[in-house]
Amino acid sequence: MPKHIGMISHYLPGGSKIGAGYQAHYLANAMIRRGHRVVVHSLCAPPADALYQVRPIDAGNGLRTFRYAWALRRIDWSQFDILHAHGDDYWLWWPLACFKPPHIRTMHGSCFAEARHIPGFVEKLRMAVLGVSEILSTFVANRTVCVSENTRVYYPWVADTIVNGVDTSAFFPGGEKSSAPTILFVGTYRNRKRGQLLMDEFARVVLPQVPNAELWMVCSDAPPARNVTVFGKVSTNELADLYRRAWVFCLPSSYEGFGVPYIEAMASGTPVIATPNVGALEVTASGKFGVICEASCLGDRLVQILNDQDQRDRFAQLGLERAAIFSFDRIASLYDELYEELCNRRSQSKSVTGEL
Numbered sequence: 001m002p003k004h005i006g007m008i009s010h011y012l013p014g015g016s017k018i019g020a021g022y023q024a025h026y027l028a029n030a031m032i033r034r035g036h037r038v039v040v041h042s043l044c045a046p047p048a049d050a051l052y053q054v055r056p057i058d059a060g061n062g063l064r065t066f067r068y069a070w071a072l073r074r075i076d077w078s079q080f081d082i083l084h085a086h087g088d089d090y091w092l093w094w095p096l097a098c099f100k101p102p103h104i105r106t107m108h109g110s111c112f113a114e115a116r117h118i119p120g121f122v123e124k125l126r127m128a129v130l131g132v133s134e135i136l137s138t139f140v141a142n143r144t145v146c147v148s149e150n151t152r153v154y155y156p157w158v159a160d161t162i163v164n165g166v167d168t169s170a171f172f173p174g175g176e177k178s179s180a181p182t183i184l185f186v187g188t189y190r191n192r193k194r195g196q197l198l199m200d201e202f203a204r205v206v207l208p209q210v211p212n213a214e215l216w217m218v219c220s221d222a223p224p225a226r227n228v229t230v231f232g233k234v235s236t237n238e239l240a241d242l243y244r245r246a247w248v249f250c251l252p253s254s255y256e257g258f259g260v261p262y263i264e265a266m267a268s269g270t271p272v273i274a275t276p277n278v279g280a281l282e283v284t285a286s287g288k289f290g291v292i293c294e295a296s297c298l299g300d301r302l303v304q305i306l307n308d309q310d311q312r313d314r315f316a317q318l319g320l321e322r323a324a325i326f327s328f329d330r331i332a333s334l335y336d337e338l339y340e341e342l343c344n345r346r347s348q349s350k351s352v353t354g355e356l
Contacts, residue, residue, distance in 0.1 A: 003339060005031055005099070007040040010068055010088050012054070013044055013236065015044025019260045021106040023147075024086040026167045041075060049236070061205035067128070077101060081164075082339045085141065086275040090133040093140045094133060094215035102143035102342035104335075105141035107134065108258020117192040117255045127177070142342060148258045150278035160338075165331035166263045166323060170240050173269025173320065177245055181213045181306040184246035184270070186239070186261045189222040192254045194275075200223060205299025210306050216221060216242060243268035247312060248305055252298055254278050262290065264328045265317030271312050289322040290315060 007028055021044065029051045038052035041231025043064065046054040055075075059067040069088040073096060077083050083092075083103045092100065111134055115127035131154075138144040138155055144151040145160045152161060183202065187193030195217060202215045207227060215228045218239065222230045234242070243249065249265035251273050255281025256262075259341045262272050263283060274280035274292035275298065284290035293301040305311055 002035045003081040005036050005038045005082045005084055006077060008085040008089055009040055009042050012042050012044035013047045020086050023164050026328050030328045051087035090136040090140055094306045101345050103141045105137050105144045107146045107151055109151055112154055113255055148282050150282055151257050162334045163326060164258045164260050165328040166326045168267055168327050170236050171264045171267040175244050177247055181210050182246045184216045184217040184242055184249045187251055189219050194252045195222055197218055197252050198250055206302050209303045243270055246270050246274055256280060259283050263323050267323035269316050269320055271315035289318045300310060
């Protein structure tokens, strides 16, 4: 049955590269295609390909994350059949509870985990405070869902896992690979994504052995370097094209709650190389569907796979098989079942209350 869905997502594509914003965007579009109505409450403007409505939230200038969360209390949530939050719903407790529809919260990772990997005391403290708010959210919502089993480690009382998805209408294999051996990176140069580590290994190990190799960096903070192209901000179509043309995709993060770029690369027919962060280990099934190696041997492993067509073809095929379980059609179907279950439970509860 079609439903009116109110979503909460601080971030959306175009306004941020935060992965949770892309997941909210793709899920909202998938729900529209399934016949639902969706309104996303966000600080970001709607992306060009948004099929859903965006309701802008005024959070003022300072402490925007916390102001945004508080501003959500002013929304009349009773107009919706389902409230689905991708973050920042920790203030939606009593006395709002009796006016809310069934409330789902998706945990896209853990701020406590990120606090361990982010530099600087102030940022660590900020992440820790947000981690406390995440825990509160699990008790505010009627149902909490984690996007990976390693995320559930931080919320052991949460029973449900629905993995993140990939938009296979945008990310799919095809076309010709780049004429030069090419490594693609999507992330940030500094901090836990470790773009700097990859660039250093590329210059120190890869170029001396594969002189025509190229490194494509989709990030905004990398410096210029030999045989390195920094693309900065790209559209979804441009990103998908880069995935398809690259020989390999490498994201050597120290931490990923899930790691959406890994499944985007897999769905595009490009083999994945990652360091053993918990997200990469889960997505690749500990190296069954992608290459996992320690940071100390990253450069050597990149050289090996760039020089081995058979190995690239094998991991590309395995990645395509793995990506099938992350299709947004499948993910949206699982959420649809959860929406229906919670709405039915709410209806039954109201019927019993009315009889009493």
